[in-house]
Amino acid sequence: MLDDLRDLYQEVVFDHNRNPRNFRKMEDADRTVEGHNPLCGDRITLYLKLDDGRIADVSFQGQGCAISTASASLMTEIVKGKTIEEAEHLFEAFHQIVTGRDDDLKLEELGKLAVLAGVRQYPSRIKCATLPWHSLEAALKGEERPVSTE
Amino acid sequence: MTAAAAHTPSAYPLDRIRADFPALAQQVRGKPLVYLDNAASTQKPRQVIDTLADFYRHDFANIHRSVHTLGERATARYEAARETVRRFLNARRAEEIVFVRGTTEAINLVAQSWGRANLKEGDEILITAMEHHSNIVPWQLVCRQTGARLRVAPIDTHGELILEELAKRIGPRTRLVSVVHMSNALGTLNPVKEIVALAHARGIPVLLDGAQAVPHLPVDVQALDCDFYAFSGHKLYGPTGIGALYARHELLEAMPPWQGGGEMIRTVTFEETTYNDPPFKFEAGTPAIAEAVGLAAAIDYLEGIGWEAIAAHEHDLLEYATARAGEVPGLRLIGTAREKGAILSFTVDRVHPHDLGTFLDHYGIAVRAGHHCTMPVMDFFQVPATVRASFGIYNTRQEVDLLIDALKEIIEVFG
Numbered sequence: 001m002l003d004d005l006r007d008l009y010q011e012v013v014f015d016h017n018r019n020p021r022n023f024r025k026m027e028d029a030d031r032t033v034e035g036h037n038p039l040c041g042d043r044i045t046l047y048l049k050l051d052d053g054r055i056a057d058v059s060f061q062g063q064g065c066a067i068s069t070a071s072a073s074l075m076t077e078i079v080k081g082k083t084i085e086e087a088e089h090l091f092e093a094f095h096q097i098v099t100g101r102d103d104d105l106k107l108e109e110l111g112k113l114a115v116l117a118g119v120r121q122y123p124s125r126i127k128c129a130t131l132p133w134h135s136l137e138a139a140l141k142g143e144e145r146p147v148s149t150e
Numbered sequence: 151m152t153a154a155a156a157h158t159p160s161a162y163p164l165d166r167i168r169a170d171f172p173a174l175a176q177q178v179r180g181k182p183l184v185y186l187d188n189a190a191s192t193q194k195p196r197q198v199i200d201t202l203a204d205f206y207r208h209d210f211a212n213i214h215r216s217v218h219t220l221g222e223r224a225t226a227r228y229e230a231a232r233e234t235v236r237r238f239l240n241a242r243r244a245e246e247i248v249f250v251r252g253t254t255e256a257i258n259l260v261a262q263s264w265g266r267a268n269l270k271e272g273d274e275i276l277i278t279a280m281e282h283h284s285n286i287v288p289w290q291l292v293c294r295q296t297g298a299r300l301r302v303a304p305i306d307t308h309g310e311l312i313l314e315e316l317a318k319r320i321g322p323r324t325r326l327v328s329v330v331h332m333s334n335a336l337g338t339l340n341p342v343k344e345i346v347a348l349a350h351a352r353g354i355p356v357l358l359d360g361a362q363a364v365p366h367l368p369v370d371v372q373a374l375d376c377d378f379y380a381f382s383g384h385k386l387y388g389p390t391g392i393g394a395l396y397a398r399h400e401l402l403e404a405m406p407p408w409q410g411g412g413e414m415i416r417t418v419t420f421e422e423t424t425y426n427d428p429p430f431k432f433e434a435g436t437p438a439i440a441e442a443v444g445l446a447a448a449i450d451y452l453e454g455i456g457w458e459a460i461a462a463h464e465h466d467l468l469e470y471a472t473a474r475a476g477e478v479p480g481l482r483l484i485g486t487a488r489e490k491g492a493i494l495s496f497t498v499d500r501v502h503p504h505d506l507g508t509f510l511d512h513y514g515i516a517v518r519a520g521h522h523c524t525m526p527v528m529d530f531f532q533v534p535a536t537v538r539a540s541f542g543i544y545n546t547r548q549e550v551d552l553l554i555d556a557l558k559e560i561i562e563v564f565g
Protein backbone atom coordinates (compact mmCIF):
# COMPACT_ATOMS: atom_id res chain seq x y z
CA MET A 1 0.00 0.00 0.00
CA LEU A 2 1.09 3.56 -0.62
CA ASP A 3 2.99 4.71 2.44
CA ASP A 4 1.54 8.17 2.71
CA LEU A 5 -2.00 6.76 2.87
CA ARG A 6 -1.23 4.70 5.96
CA ASP A 7 -1.77 7.69 8.22
CA LEU A 8 -5.44 7.64 7.30
CA TYR A 9 -6.14 4.10 6.17
CA GLN A 10 -4.71 2.19 9.12
CA GLU A 11 -5.38 -1.50 9.64
CA VAL A 12 -7.95 -0.61 12.32
CA VAL A 13 -9.90 1.38 9.72
CA PHE A 14 -9.88 -1.51 7.23
CA ASP A 15 -10.91 -3.92 9.99
CA HIS A 16 -13.86 -1.80 11.09
CA ASN A 17 -14.85 -1.18 7.46
CA ARG A 18 -14.88 -4.90 6.67
CA ASN A 19 -16.54 -5.91 9.93
CA PRO A 20 -18.32 -2.93 11.41
CA ARG A 21 -19.22 -3.35 15.09
CA ASN A 22 -22.76 -2.70 16.31
CA PHE A 23 -23.97 -2.69 12.71
CA ARG A 24 -27.60 -3.61 13.23
CA LYS A 25 -31.06 -2.23 13.47
CA MET A 26 -32.30 -1.64 17.02
CA GLU A 27 -36.00 -2.38 17.21
CA ASP A 28 -36.51 -0.90 20.68
CA ALA A 29 -34.31 2.18 20.34
CA ASP A 30 -35.26 5.24 22.39
CA ARG A 31 -33.96 7.53 19.69
CA THR A 32 -33.28 7.11 15.98
CA VAL A 33 -31.52 9.72 13.84
CA GLU A 34 -30.87 9.76 10.10
CA GLY A 35 -27.56 11.31 9.05
CA HIS A 36 -26.77 12.25 5.47
CA ASN A 37 -23.77 13.66 3.68
CA PRO A 38 -25.29 14.94 0.42
CA LEU A 39 -21.83 15.63 -0.98
CA CYS A 40 -20.89 11.97 -1.18
CA GLY A 41 -24.19 10.20 -0.62
CA ASP A 42 -23.21 8.66 2.72
CA ARG A 43 -26.21 7.71 4.84
CA ILE A 44 -26.31 6.51 8.41
CA THR A 45 -29.14 5.56 10.72
CA LEU A 46 -28.09 5.79 14.35
CA TYR A 47 -30.00 3.96 17.09
CA LEU A 48 -29.66 4.90 20.74
CA LYS A 49 -30.93 3.47 23.98
CA LEU A 50 -30.49 5.50 27.16
CA ASP A 51 -30.69 4.37 30.76
CA ASP A 52 -30.48 6.91 33.55
CA GLY A 53 -28.20 9.33 31.71
CA ARG A 54 -26.03 6.58 30.27
CA ILE A 55 -25.79 5.16 26.75
CA ALA A 56 -27.12 1.66 27.39
CA ASP A 57 -26.87 0.62 23.75
CA VAL A 58 -25.97 2.20 20.44
CA SER A 59 -25.94 0.77 16.90
CA PHE A 60 -26.00 1.94 13.31
CA GLN A 61 -26.84 0.99 9.77
CA GLY A 62 -26.21 2.63 6.43
CA GLN A 63 -23.81 2.86 3.58
CA GLY A 64 -20.70 4.92 3.44
CA CYS A 65 -17.04 5.03 2.67
CA ALA A 66 -14.42 3.25 4.75
CA ILE A 67 -13.76 6.37 6.81
CA SER A 68 -17.38 6.98 7.77
CA THR A 69 -18.10 3.28 8.37
CA ALA A 70 -14.99 2.85 10.55
CA SER A 71 -15.73 6.09 12.37
CA ALA A 72 -19.29 4.99 13.14
CA SER A 73 -18.13 1.54 14.21
CA LEU A 74 -15.40 2.88 16.51
CA MET A 75 -17.76 5.48 17.91
CA THR A 76 -20.38 2.93 18.91
CA GLU A 77 -17.72 0.83 20.62
CA ILE A 78 -16.29 3.67 22.61
CA VAL A 79 -19.47 5.48 23.71
CA LYS A 80 -21.39 2.42 24.86
CA GLY A 81 -21.75 2.62 28.63
CA LYS A 82 -20.59 6.23 28.78
CA THR A 83 -22.67 9.00 30.34
CA ILE A 84 -24.16 11.62 28.04
CA GLU A 85 -21.61 14.16 29.36
CA GLU A 86 -18.71 11.80 28.70
CA ALA A 87 -19.96 11.12 25.15
CA GLU A 88 -20.33 14.81 24.44
CA HIS A 89 -16.84 15.45 25.76
CA LEU A 90 -15.49 12.74 23.45
CA PHE A 91 -17.31 14.27 20.49
CA GLU A 92 -15.78 17.64 21.27
CA ALA A 93 -12.27 16.19 21.51
CA PHE A 94 -12.72 14.08 18.38
CA HIS A 95 -14.04 17.02 16.41
CA GLN A 96 -11.12 19.22 17.40
CA ILE A 97 -8.61 16.57 16.39
CA VAL A 98 -10.08 15.69 12.99
CA THR A 99 -10.62 19.33 12.05
CA GLY A 100 -7.08 20.13 13.14
CA ARG A 101 -8.15 22.83 15.62
CA ASP A 102 -6.33 21.24 18.53
CA ASP A 103 -2.62 21.41 18.00
CA ASP A 104 -1.51 19.53 21.09
CA LEU A 105 -3.33 16.35 20.19
CA LYS A 106 -4.75 14.64 23.26
CA LEU A 107 -4.74 11.36 21.43
CA GLU A 108 -4.50 9.14 24.49
CA GLU A 109 -7.79 10.56 25.67
CA LEU A 110 -9.44 9.29 22.50
CA GLY A 111 -8.08 5.77 22.64
CA LYS A 112 -8.76 3.87 19.42
CA LEU A 113 -10.50 6.88 17.89
CA ALA A 114 -7.07 8.41 17.45
CA VAL A 115 -6.55 6.29 14.33
CA LEU A 116 -8.83 8.72 12.51
CA ALA A 117 -6.70 11.76 13.35
CA GLY A 118 -5.04 11.39 9.93
CA VAL A 119 -8.21 12.59 8.24
CA ARG A 120 -7.19 16.17 9.09
CA GLN A 121 -4.79 15.93 6.14
CA TYR A 122 -7.76 15.34 3.82
CA PRO A 123 -10.13 18.33 4.05
CA SER A 124 -12.59 16.77 1.60
CA ARG A 125 -12.92 13.69 3.81
CA ILE A 126 -13.34 15.22 7.29
CA LYS A 127 -17.12 15.14 7.03
CA CYS A 128 -16.96 11.40 6.38
CA ALA A 129 -15.43 10.97 9.84
CA THR A 130 -17.73 13.42 11.63
CA LEU A 131 -21.11 12.37 10.17
CA PRO A 132 -21.66 9.55 12.71
CA TRP A 133 -20.75 11.89 15.57
CA HIS A 134 -23.08 14.63 14.38
CA SER A 135 -25.80 11.99 14.25
CA LEU A 136 -24.96 10.85 17.78
CA GLU A 137 -25.01 14.41 19.07
CA ALA A 138 -28.43 14.97 17.53
CA ALA A 139 -29.67 11.74 19.10
CA LEU A 140 -28.32 12.73 22.52
CA LYS A 141 -30.06 16.07 22.27
CA GLY A 142 -33.30 14.34 21.32
CA GLU A 143 -33.45 15.92 17.88
CA GLU A 144 -35.44 13.75 15.52
CA ARG A 145 -34.93 15.64 12.29
CA PRO A 146 -32.34 14.32 9.83
CA VAL A 147 -28.75 15.48 10.23
CA SER A 148 -26.93 16.83 7.21
CA THR A 149 -23.27 17.70 6.96
CA GLU A 150 -24.05 20.47 4.48
CA MET B 151 6.89 8.55 -32.57
CA THR B 152 7.34 8.41 -28.81
CA ALA B 153 5.86 5.99 -26.32
CA ALA B 154 2.88 8.21 -25.46
CA ALA B 155 1.69 8.23 -29.04
CA ALA B 156 2.46 4.61 -29.85
CA HIS B 157 -1.10 3.28 -29.69
CA THR B 158 -2.92 6.27 -31.08
CA PRO B 159 -4.60 5.93 -34.45
CA SER B 160 -2.97 7.58 -37.45
CA ALA B 161 -1.03 10.76 -36.91
CA TYR B 162 -2.79 12.30 -33.93
CA PRO B 163 -0.23 14.78 -32.52
CA LEU B 164 -0.57 13.63 -28.92
CA ASP B 165 2.91 14.61 -27.74
CA ARG B 166 2.63 18.07 -29.22
CA ILE B 167 -0.82 18.52 -27.63
CA ARG B 168 0.43 17.39 -24.22
CA ALA B 169 3.31 19.82 -24.48
CA ASP B 170 0.79 22.64 -24.98
CA PHE B 171 -0.71 22.06 -21.51
CA PRO B 172 1.70 23.27 -18.80
CA ALA B 173 -0.43 21.86 -15.95
CA LEU B 174 0.04 18.30 -17.23
CA ALA B 175 3.79 18.43 -16.71
CA GLN B 176 3.69 18.19 -12.92
CA GLN B 177 3.92 15.61 -10.22
CA VAL B 178 1.12 14.99 -7.75
CA ARG B 179 2.09 13.17 -4.56
CA GLY B 180 5.34 12.21 -6.22
CA LYS B 181 3.71 10.71 -9.32
CA PRO B 182 3.20 12.21 -12.77
CA LEU B 183 -0.25 13.80 -12.90
CA VAL B 184 -2.87 11.73 -14.71
CA TYR B 185 -5.73 14.16 -15.23
CA LEU B 186 -9.00 12.29 -15.82
CA ASP B 187 -11.48 14.87 -14.53
CA ASN B 188 -12.12 16.56 -17.84
CA ALA B 189 -15.89 16.33 -17.65
CA ALA B 190 -15.72 18.59 -14.59
CA SER B 191 -13.26 20.98 -16.20
CA THR B 192 -10.38 20.77 -18.62
CA GLN B 193 -6.82 22.05 -18.27
CA LYS B 194 -5.81 25.04 -20.41
CA PRO B 195 -3.32 25.12 -23.28
CA ARG B 196 -0.66 27.83 -23.32
CA GLN B 197 -2.42 29.29 -26.38
CA VAL B 198 -5.36 30.18 -24.10
CA ILE B 199 -3.21 31.21 -21.13
CA ASP B 200 -1.03 33.42 -23.36
CA THR B 201 -4.06 34.97 -25.05
CA LEU B 202 -5.48 35.97 -21.67
CA ALA B 203 -2.16 37.37 -20.48
CA ASP B 204 -1.46 39.23 -23.73
CA PHE B 205 -4.94 40.67 -23.80
CA TYR B 206 -4.54 42.03 -20.26
CA ARG B 207 -1.04 43.28 -21.07
CA HIS B 208 -1.92 45.17 -24.24
CA ASP B 209 -5.58 45.45 -25.25
CA PHE B 210 -7.71 45.52 -22.14
CA ALA B 211 -10.37 48.18 -21.53
CA ASN B 212 -14.11 48.14 -21.02
CA ILE B 213 -15.99 47.45 -24.21
CA HIS B 214 -18.64 49.27 -26.29
CA ARG B 215 -19.25 53.02 -26.25
CA SER B 216 -15.53 53.68 -25.97
CA VAL B 217 -14.01 56.52 -27.91
CA HIS B 218 -10.46 55.62 -26.97
CA THR B 219 -8.14 53.20 -28.73
CA LEU B 220 -7.93 50.46 -26.10
CA GLY B 221 -11.70 50.43 -25.72
CA GLU B 222 -12.07 50.03 -29.46
CA ARG B 223 -9.45 47.29 -29.54
CA ALA B 224 -11.09 45.39 -26.68
CA THR B 225 -14.52 45.75 -28.29
CA ALA B 226 -13.18 44.41 -31.56
CA ARG B 227 -11.62 41.40 -29.80
CA TYR B 228 -14.81 40.70 -27.83
CA GLU B 229 -17.03 40.89 -30.90
CA ALA B 230 -14.53 38.81 -32.88
CA ALA B 231 -14.87 36.19 -30.15
CA ARG B 232 -18.63 36.22 -30.68
CA GLU B 233 -18.04 35.63 -34.38
CA THR B 234 -15.72 32.71 -33.50
CA VAL B 235 -18.46 31.15 -31.39
CA ARG B 236 -20.96 31.70 -34.21
CA ARG B 237 -18.66 29.86 -36.60
CA PHE B 238 -18.04 27.15 -34.00
CA LEU B 239 -21.79 26.43 -33.66
CA ASN B 240 -22.57 27.33 -37.27
CA ALA B 241 -25.23 29.81 -36.19
CA ARG B 242 -26.72 31.99 -38.93
CA ARG B 243 -25.64 35.26 -37.37
CA ALA B 244 -23.47 36.54 -34.54
CA GLU B 245 -26.49 38.24 -32.91
CA GLU B 246 -27.73 34.75 -32.05
CA ILE B 247 -24.80 34.25 -29.65
CA VAL B 248 -25.30 35.59 -26.11
CA PHE B 249 -22.24 35.49 -23.86
CA VAL B 250 -23.04 34.14 -20.40
CA ARG B 251 -21.06 32.75 -17.46
CA GLY B 252 -21.64 29.19 -18.56
CA THR B 253 -24.23 26.54 -19.33
CA THR B 254 -26.00 27.00 -16.01
CA GLU B 255 -26.50 30.70 -16.59
CA ALA B 256 -27.62 30.07 -20.18
CA ILE B 257 -30.38 27.70 -19.03
CA ASN B 258 -31.42 30.08 -16.25
CA LEU B 259 -31.59 32.86 -18.84
CA VAL B 260 -33.97 30.85 -21.01
CA ALA B 261 -36.04 29.77 -17.99
CA GLN B 262 -36.38 33.29 -16.59
CA SER B 263 -36.73 35.20 -19.85
CA TRP B 264 -38.41 32.86 -22.32
CA GLY B 265 -40.03 30.74 -19.60
CA ARG B 266 -41.68 33.49 -17.57
CA ALA B 267 -42.98 35.13 -20.75
CA ASN B 268 -44.37 31.92 -22.27
CA LEU B 269 -45.41 29.58 -19.46
CA LYS B 270 -48.83 29.49 -17.85
CA GLU B 271 -50.44 27.33 -15.20
CA GLY B 272 -50.67 23.73 -16.41
CA ASP B 273 -48.07 24.12 -19.17
CA GLU B 274 -45.31 21.54 -19.27
CA ILE B 275 -41.54 21.52 -19.64
CA LEU B 276 -40.20 18.13 -20.72
CA ILE B 277 -36.73 16.99 -19.65
CA THR B 278 -35.07 13.57 -19.29
CA ALA B 279 -34.07 11.47 -16.29
CA MET B 280 -30.37 11.97 -17.04
CA GLU B 281 -30.26 15.75 -16.72
CA HIS B 282 -27.63 17.60 -14.71
CA HIS B 283 -29.13 19.58 -11.81
CA SER B 284 -28.59 22.70 -13.91
CA ASN B 285 -31.18 21.45 -16.42
CA ILE B 286 -33.63 20.56 -13.63
CA VAL B 287 -33.54 23.29 -11.00
CA PRO B 288 -33.96 26.36 -13.29
CA TRP B 289 -37.17 24.75 -14.59
CA GLN B 290 -38.39 23.95 -11.09
CA LEU B 291 -37.89 27.61 -10.20
CA VAL B 292 -39.84 28.88 -13.20
CA CYS B 293 -42.52 26.22 -12.63
CA ARG B 294 -43.02 27.59 -9.12
CA GLN B 295 -43.28 31.12 -10.55
CA THR B 296 -45.73 30.26 -13.35
CA GLY B 297 -47.62 27.16 -12.23
CA ALA B 298 -46.12 25.11 -15.05
CA ARG B 299 -45.16 21.46 -14.50
CA LEU B 300 -41.92 19.59 -15.05
CA ARG B 301 -42.24 16.24 -16.82
CA VAL B 302 -39.44 13.67 -17.10
CA ALA B 303 -38.77 11.13 -19.85
CA PRO B 304 -37.24 7.93 -18.40
CA ILE B 305 -33.96 6.18 -19.20
CA ASP B 306 -33.17 2.47 -19.37
CA THR B 307 -30.57 0.44 -17.47
CA HIS B 308 -27.89 1.23 -20.07
CA GLY B 309 -28.43 4.90 -19.39
CA GLU B 310 -30.12 5.47 -22.74
CA LEU B 311 -33.08 7.72 -23.16
CA ILE B 312 -36.25 5.78 -24.03
CA LEU B 313 -37.23 7.80 -27.06
CA GLU B 314 -40.80 6.41 -27.34
CA GLU B 315 -41.43 7.43 -23.75
CA LEU B 316 -40.18 10.93 -24.49
CA ALA B 317 -42.45 11.07 -27.56
CA LYS B 318 -45.42 9.96 -25.42
CA ARG B 319 -44.83 12.81 -23.03
CA ILE B 320 -44.96 15.46 -25.73
CA GLY B 321 -48.55 16.61 -25.39
CA PRO B 322 -50.84 19.57 -25.95
CA ARG B 323 -49.47 21.38 -22.88
CA THR B 324 -45.77 20.84 -23.67
CA ARG B 325 -44.12 24.23 -24.21
CA LEU B 326 -40.43 23.32 -24.28
CA VAL B 327 -38.26 20.21 -24.48
CA SER B 328 -34.90 20.62 -22.72
CA VAL B 329 -32.43 17.77 -23.11
CA VAL B 330 -28.77 17.13 -22.44
CA HIS B 331 -26.75 16.48 -25.61
CA MET B 332 -24.22 14.29 -23.79
CA SER B 333 -24.71 13.08 -20.21
CA ASN B 334 -21.99 14.11 -17.74
CA ALA B 335 -22.68 11.17 -15.40
CA LEU B 336 -23.18 8.41 -17.97
CA GLY B 337 -21.49 9.58 -21.16
CA THR B 338 -24.67 8.89 -23.13
CA LEU B 339 -25.00 10.79 -26.40
CA ASN B 340 -28.67 11.52 -26.95
CA PRO B 341 -30.36 11.32 -30.37
CA VAL B 342 -30.87 15.07 -30.32
CA LYS B 343 -31.74 15.41 -34.01
CA GLU B 344 -34.63 12.97 -33.59
CA ILE B 345 -35.74 14.71 -30.40
CA VAL B 346 -35.80 18.08 -32.19
CA ALA B 347 -37.77 16.57 -35.08
CA LEU B 348 -40.30 15.02 -32.66
CA ALA B 349 -40.82 18.31 -30.83
CA HIS B 350 -40.87 20.48 -33.95
CA ALA B 351 -43.55 18.26 -35.47
CA ARG B 352 -45.73 19.64 -32.64
CA GLY B 353 -44.36 23.16 -32.93
CA ILE B 354 -42.43 22.92 -29.64
CA PRO B 355 -38.99 24.53 -29.25
CA VAL B 356 -36.00 22.52 -27.99
CA LEU B 357 -33.10 23.51 -25.76
CA LEU B 358 -29.95 21.39 -25.87
CA ASP B 359 -27.52 21.40 -22.92
CA GLY B 360 -24.21 21.07 -24.73
CA ALA B 361 -21.82 21.43 -21.79
CA GLN B 362 -20.36 17.93 -22.24
CA ALA B 363 -20.88 17.56 -25.98
CA VAL B 364 -18.96 20.55 -27.32
CA PRO B 365 -15.49 19.40 -26.19
CA HIS B 366 -15.90 16.09 -28.01
CA LEU B 367 -17.75 16.62 -31.28
CA PRO B 368 -18.57 19.29 -33.84
CA VAL B 369 -21.91 20.98 -33.21
CA ASP B 370 -23.96 22.53 -35.98
CA VAL B 371 -27.06 24.24 -34.61
CA GLN B 372 -28.54 24.60 -38.09
CA ALA B 373 -28.17 20.91 -38.83
CA LEU B 374 -29.53 20.00 -35.39
CA ASP B 375 -32.29 22.58 -35.97
CA CYS B 376 -32.43 23.24 -32.20
CA ASP B 377 -33.85 26.50 -30.84
CA PHE B 378 -31.46 26.97 -27.92
CA TYR B 379 -27.97 25.55 -27.39
CA ALA B 380 -25.95 26.16 -24.23
CA PHE B 381 -22.29 25.47 -23.42
CA SER B 382 -19.44 26.46 -21.09
CA GLY B 383 -15.95 27.60 -22.02
CA HIS B 384 -14.10 25.93 -19.15
CA LYS B 385 -14.97 22.40 -20.28
CA LEU B 386 -13.74 23.36 -23.75
CA TYR B 387 -10.13 24.07 -22.66
CA GLY B 388 -11.10 27.75 -22.25
CA PRO B 389 -11.40 30.04 -19.23
CA THR B 390 -13.97 29.79 -16.43
CA GLY B 391 -16.73 32.39 -16.21
CA ILE B 392 -17.56 32.40 -19.91
CA GLY B 393 -19.96 30.39 -22.01
CA ALA B 394 -22.56 31.00 -24.65
CA LEU B 395 -26.23 30.64 -25.33
CA TYR B 396 -27.25 30.19 -28.94
CA ALA B 397 -30.87 31.08 -29.61
CA ARG B 398 -32.74 31.58 -32.85
CA HIS B 399 -32.90 35.28 -33.59
CA GLU B 400 -36.68 35.56 -33.65
CA LEU B 401 -36.83 33.94 -30.19
CA LEU B 402 -34.23 36.34 -28.78
CA GLU B 403 -36.06 39.32 -30.29
CA ALA B 404 -39.31 38.35 -28.61
CA MET B 405 -37.76 37.45 -25.26
CA PRO B 406 -37.81 40.08 -22.47
CA PRO B 407 -34.57 41.02 -20.67
CA TRP B 408 -33.82 38.97 -17.57
CA GLN B 409 -31.24 41.21 -15.91
CA GLY B 410 -31.21 45.00 -16.02
CA GLY B 411 -28.22 47.30 -16.12
CA GLY B 412 -25.76 48.91 -18.43
CA GLU B 413 -25.21 47.65 -21.97
CA MET B 414 -28.66 46.06 -22.25
CA ILE B 415 -30.47 49.41 -22.68
CA ARG B 416 -30.93 51.90 -25.48
CA THR B 417 -32.36 54.85 -23.52
CA VAL B 418 -33.12 55.23 -19.84
CA THR B 419 -35.27 57.80 -18.06
CA PHE B 420 -36.82 57.41 -14.64
CA GLU B 421 -40.15 56.88 -16.35
CA GLU B 422 -39.20 54.47 -19.09
CA THR B 423 -36.36 52.39 -20.50
CA THR B 424 -36.02 51.05 -24.01
CA TYR B 425 -33.89 47.97 -24.52
CA ASN B 426 -30.98 47.24 -26.77
CA ASP B 427 -31.19 44.62 -29.53
CA PRO B 428 -30.11 41.02 -29.02
CA PRO B 429 -27.60 39.82 -27.99
CA PHE B 430 -26.83 42.98 -25.96
CA LYS B 431 -30.31 42.96 -24.41
CA PHE B 432 -29.15 39.87 -22.49
CA GLU B 433 -25.68 41.05 -21.54
CA ALA B 434 -26.28 43.53 -18.71
CA GLY B 435 -23.16 44.89 -17.06
CA THR B 436 -19.52 44.50 -17.99
CA PRO B 437 -19.13 40.98 -19.34
CA ALA B 438 -16.20 38.57 -18.99
CA ILE B 439 -14.26 40.32 -21.76
CA ALA B 440 -10.87 38.62 -21.51
CA GLU B 441 -12.55 35.27 -20.90
CA ALA B 442 -14.55 35.64 -24.13
CA VAL B 443 -11.31 36.35 -25.99
CA GLY B 444 -9.75 33.33 -24.25
CA LEU B 445 -12.71 31.15 -25.26
CA ALA B 446 -12.17 32.13 -28.89
CA ALA B 447 -8.51 31.12 -28.52
CA ALA B 448 -9.60 27.72 -27.17
CA ILE B 449 -11.95 27.19 -30.11
CA ASP B 450 -9.20 28.17 -32.56
CA TYR B 451 -6.87 25.74 -30.82
CA LEU B 452 -9.32 22.83 -31.06
CA GLU B 453 -10.12 23.59 -34.69
CA GLY B 454 -6.39 23.52 -35.33
CA ILE B 455 -6.31 19.90 -34.15
CA GLY B 456 -9.51 19.08 -36.02
CA TRP B 457 -12.77 17.63 -34.74
CA GLU B 458 -12.43 14.40 -36.65
CA ALA B 459 -9.02 13.73 -35.12
CA ILE B 460 -10.27 14.62 -31.63
CA ALA B 461 -13.33 12.36 -31.96
CA ALA B 462 -11.21 9.45 -33.23
CA HIS B 463 -8.63 9.84 -30.44
CA GLU B 464 -11.24 10.03 -27.69
CA HIS B 465 -13.24 7.16 -29.14
CA ASP B 466 -10.10 5.04 -29.09
CA LEU B 467 -9.47 5.96 -25.43
CA LEU B 468 -13.05 5.13 -24.45
CA GLU B 469 -13.00 1.77 -26.25
CA TYR B 470 -9.65 0.91 -24.70
CA ALA B 471 -10.69 2.01 -21.20
CA THR B 472 -14.01 0.14 -21.45
CA ALA B 473 -12.25 -3.06 -22.50
CA ARG B 474 -9.62 -2.80 -19.76
CA ALA B 475 -12.24 -1.97 -17.12
CA GLY B 476 -13.54 -5.50 -17.69
CA GLU B 477 -10.35 -6.83 -16.06
CA VAL B 478 -11.06 -5.13 -12.75
CA PRO B 479 -12.85 -7.49 -10.34
CA GLY B 480 -16.18 -6.16 -9.08
CA LEU B 481 -16.19 -3.14 -11.38
CA ARG B 482 -19.65 -2.16 -12.62
CA LEU B 483 -19.94 0.37 -15.41
CA ILE B 484 -22.72 2.91 -14.88
CA GLY B 485 -23.73 4.07 -18.34
CA THR B 486 -23.31 1.60 -21.18
CA ALA B 487 -25.18 3.39 -23.96
CA ARG B 488 -24.38 2.42 -27.55
CA GLU B 489 -23.58 6.04 -28.40
CA LYS B 490 -21.20 7.38 -25.78
CA GLY B 491 -18.69 10.14 -25.24
CA ALA B 492 -15.37 9.58 -23.49
CA ILE B 493 -16.68 9.12 -19.95
CA LEU B 494 -16.22 6.03 -17.80
CA SER B 495 -18.49 6.07 -14.75
CA PHE B 496 -18.28 3.07 -12.44
CA THR B 497 -18.57 1.54 -9.01
CA VAL B 498 -16.43 -1.19 -7.46
CA ASP B 499 -17.77 -3.82 -5.05
CA ARG B 500 -16.90 -3.17 -1.40
CA VAL B 501 -14.88 -0.02 -2.10
CA HIS B 502 -16.75 3.27 -1.80
CA PRO B 503 -16.16 5.78 -4.61
CA HIS B 504 -14.71 8.31 -2.16
CA ASP B 505 -12.14 5.88 -0.87
CA LEU B 506 -11.24 5.08 -4.47
CA GLY B 507 -10.93 8.79 -5.25
CA THR B 508 -8.60 9.41 -2.31
CA PHE B 509 -6.47 6.36 -3.16
CA LEU B 510 -6.27 7.22 -6.87
CA ASP B 511 -5.09 10.71 -5.95
CA HIS B 512 -2.13 9.08 -4.26
CA TYR B 513 -1.28 7.48 -7.59
CA GLY B 514 -1.36 10.98 -9.11
CA ILE B 515 -4.67 10.14 -10.81
CA ALA B 516 -7.38 12.81 -10.70
CA VAL B 517 -10.92 11.45 -11.05
CA ARG B 518 -14.24 12.62 -9.69
CA ALA B 519 -16.09 10.65 -7.04
CA GLY B 520 -19.62 11.67 -6.21
CA HIS B 521 -23.07 12.18 -7.65
CA HIS B 522 -21.84 14.47 -10.45
CA CYS B 523 -24.77 16.88 -9.85
CA THR B 524 -27.09 14.15 -11.11
CA MET B 525 -28.71 12.80 -7.93
CA PRO B 526 -31.73 11.41 -9.85
CA VAL B 527 -29.34 9.34 -12.01
CA MET B 528 -27.66 7.95 -8.88
CA ASP B 529 -31.09 7.07 -7.44
CA PHE B 530 -32.06 5.34 -10.70
CA PHE B 531 -28.97 3.12 -10.63
CA GLN B 532 -29.29 2.74 -6.83
CA VAL B 533 -25.76 3.86 -6.09
CA PRO B 534 -24.78 6.65 -3.68
CA ALA B 535 -22.05 7.84 -6.00
CA THR B 536 -19.76 6.71 -8.79
CA VAL B 537 -16.15 7.18 -9.75
CA ARG B 538 -15.91 9.01 -13.05
CA ALA B 539 -12.87 8.99 -15.29
CA SER B 540 -13.42 11.41 -18.15
CA PHE B 541 -11.03 11.76 -21.06
CA GLY B 542 -9.89 14.68 -23.14
CA ILE B 543 -7.69 15.52 -26.08
CA TYR B 544 -4.44 15.06 -24.10
CA ASN B 545 -5.09 11.73 -22.42
CA THR B 546 -3.21 8.59 -23.40
CA ARG B 547 -3.65 4.83 -23.40
CA GLN B 548 -0.79 4.69 -20.89
CA GLU B 549 -2.87 6.79 -18.52
CA VAL B 550 -5.74 4.32 -18.90
CA ASP B 551 -3.26 1.55 -17.99
CA LEU B 552 -2.16 3.47 -14.89
CA LEU B 553 -5.81 3.87 -13.83
CA ILE B 554 -6.62 0.20 -14.30
CA ASP B 555 -3.46 -1.01 -12.55
CA ALA B 556 -4.09 1.35 -9.64
CA LEU B 557 -7.69 0.15 -9.32
CA LYS B 558 -6.53 -3.47 -9.14
CA GLU B 559 -4.01 -2.65 -6.40
CA ILE B 560 -6.52 -0.64 -4.38
CA ILE B 561 -9.14 -3.40 -4.53
CA GLU B 562 -6.56 -5.82 -3.19
CA VAL B 563 -5.81 -3.55 -0.25
CA PHE B 564 -9.49 -3.31 0.66
CA GLY B 565 -9.75 -7.09 0.42
